[in-house]
Amino acid sequence: WRNDFANNLKELEGRKIQIKNPIAMEGVPQYYLSYHGRNDRQINEQIARLYRQATPSALFVAPHTRAYSPPPPARPITVGFISLYFRDHSVSKMVAGLLQSLQTAKGGAGGGGFHTVLFQIGHQDAVTKTLSNFVSKVVSLQKTPLAKMQAMIAAEELDVLVVAEIGMDPHACKSRC
Numbered sequence: 001w002r003n004d005f006a007n008n009l010k011e012l013e014g015r016k017i018q019i020k021n022p023i024a025m026e027g028v029p030q031y032y033l034s035y036h037g038r039n040d041r042q043i044n045e046q047i048a049r050l051y052r053q054a055t056p057s058a059l060f061v062a063p064h065t066r067a068y069s070p071p072p073p074a075r076p077i078t079v080g081f082i083s084l085y086f087r088d089h090s091v092s093k094m095v096a097g098l099l100q101s102l103q104t105a106k107g108g109a110g111g112g113g114f115h116t117v118l119f120q121i122g123h124q125d126a127v128t129k130t131l132s133n134f135v136s137k138v139v140s141l142q143k144t145p146l147a148k149m150q151a152m153i154a155a156e157e158l159d160v161l162v163v164a165e166i167g168m169d170p171h172a173c174k175s176r177c
Contacts (some may be wrong), residue, residue, distance in 0.1 A: 002033070002036065002038070002043070003041070005027065005029075005033070005043065006042075006043055009046045009047060009050060010045070010046070012050055012054075013046070013049065013050050013053065015020055016053065017050075017053075017054045018054055018055075018176050019051075019055045019148070020172075021148050022051075022055045022057065022058055022146060023145065023149075027046055029047065030043060030044060030047055045120050049099045053141070057147065057150075058067070058145055058146075060147075060154075062150075062153070062154035062157075062158070064154070064155060064157045070098060070113065070159075071159060072110050072145045073112060074114075074172045075112050076112045076113045076114050076115040077112065077113075077114050077115070077117050077119065077159045078114075078116075078156065078159045078160075079098070079102065079114055079115070079117070079158065079159065079160045079161075080116075080117040080118075080153065080156055080158040080161045080162065080163065081095060081116065081117070081118050081119065081135075081161075081162045081164055082119035082121065082141075082153070082161060082162070082163055082164065083095075083119075083120075083121065083122075083162065083163070083164035083165050084121040084122040084123075084165070085122060085165055086118060086120050086122070086124075086127070086128050086131055086164075087122055087123060087124065087125045087127050087128050088125055088126070088127045089127075091164050091165045092128075092131060094129045094164065095131075095162075095164050096130070096131060096134065099116060099118075099131060099134035100133075100134050102114040102116050103116075103134055103135075112169060114138045115137075116134070116135040116136050116137075117135060117137045117138075117139060117156050117158065118131060118132060118135045118137070118138045118139070119139050119141055119152075119153060120138060120139070120141065120142065121141045121142060122142065124140075137156075139152060139153075139156070141153075
């Protein structure tokens with residue numbers, strides 16, 4: 001199965017395919033490879049090359065990161081969290097404690113603290129509302145086209161973006177800046 005998967009990727013690379021709307025894609029083709037207990041680096045690099053070739057819009061870089069320098073000590077470190085699963089899901093359980101801790105943490109050498117932004121892609125429920133109590137700001141990206149999603153994330157001028165479930169949801173990976 002792994003060999004067929006890798007060979008199919010090579011064939012796709014050779015076709016020079018174009019993905020016009022990456023947000024409309026469903027699934028993450030390599031997700032189940034992690035259950036094989038083998039080194040997936042080569043296959044993941046192959047997939048990354050294919051996506052870079054087929055989806056130039058996914059190569060977006062937030063303008064403020066081009067000449068990035070660490071924030072001054074008195075300014076809070078701005079951390080964004082993005083996920084389709086900020087709802088009643090294990091991903092929310094995984095990040096809830098971290099979000100709570102960042103609320104009161106004295107981040108950085110100067111103790112400027114943290115400004116946290118929750119980027120919500122999926123539907124909202126009671127857990128989403130609870131998580132929103134632990135962050136400085138919530139930005140809904142539900143049903144947002146990729147270019148606008150990227151611009152909205154970039155507008156927050158984040159120091160760090162945490163993709164909470166990398167590999168589970170294609171939307172979060174494609175929208176990162």
